[in-house]
Amino acid sequence: DGGITQSPKYLFRKEGQNVTLSCEQNLNHDAMYWYRQDPGQGLRLIYYSQIVNDFQKGDIAEGYSVSREKKESFPLTVTSAQKNPTAFYLCASAPRDRGLNTEAFFGQGTRLTVV
Amino acid sequence: AQKITQTQPGMFVQEKEAVTLDCTYDTSDQSYGLFWYKQPSSGEMIFLIYQGSYDEQNATEGRYSLNFQKARKSANLVISASQLGDSAMYFCAMRFARYYSGGGADGLTFGKGTHLIIQP
Numbered sequence: 001d002g003g004i005t006q007s008p009k010y011l012f013r014k015e016g017q018n019v020t021l022s023c024e025q026n027l028n029h030d031a032m033y034w035y036r037q038d039p040g041q042g043l044r045l046i047y048y049s050q051i052v053n054d055f056q057k058g059d060i061a062e063g064y065s066v067s068r069e070k071k072e073s074f075p076l077t078v079t080s081a082q083k084n085p086t087a088f089y090l091c092a093s094a095p096r097d098r099g100l101n102t103e104a105f106f107g108q109g110t111r112l113t114v115v
Numbered sequence: 116a117q118k119i120t121q122t123q124p125g126m127f128v129q130e131k132e133a134v135t136l137d138c139t140y141d142t143s144d145q146s147y148g149l150f151w152y153k154q155p156s157s158g159e160m161i162f163l164i165y166q167g168s169y170d171e172q173n174a175t176e177g178r179y180s181l182n183f184q185k186a187r188k189s190a191n192l193v194i195s196a197s198q199l200g201d202s203a204m205y206f207c208a209m210r211f212a213r214y215y216s217g218g219g220a221d222g223l224t225f226g227k228g229t230h231l232i233i234q235p
Contacts, residue, residue, distance in 0.1 A: 041227055104162070106159050
């Protein structure tokens, strides 16, 4: 079945360590996105990519990095520079150039906890 | 700045009753799109319904309808005949044309959500 796979579902990290969250899609979508969700908050955009080998910062990019070497994959690295990394992270993808009504498809998320 | 407000942090509703989830927005843009997503406890975001700012008819998708009042800048989600499986977080979101650069979620701004619990 087509969809977006995020792994792992739960991730624990020690303070000071970098950690990489995986996001893979088989929907043949050009655009991919990373969002962060905190309790009682909506989703905030971290990074997005509209095409392979290109990506742009979102609203809260500090302390995060991404790569887009393949169309299917958009991994997110949470670096030690991210001061408050404990959160729920959601990856999304969407086709390009389909208009304002284009919906985004989301993965099931990764819950990151810093211990 | 664009802003979306969902004033109901949580709601308890009896099964089979209709539910209205509020969403108001603040923008001076004329061209935008409004979305509602459902987030069950599993975590993924599920697209429910879309309304364009120039659409004259209110959007409907099965049991979901969108009560769009452009002059009042509100886009409330109505769920008819609620079911236990409707219990989830619900998010209102907007995409603004002047931030839209071809991607599916560029400029997508989310509200803080409403936690809906359907009681038997």
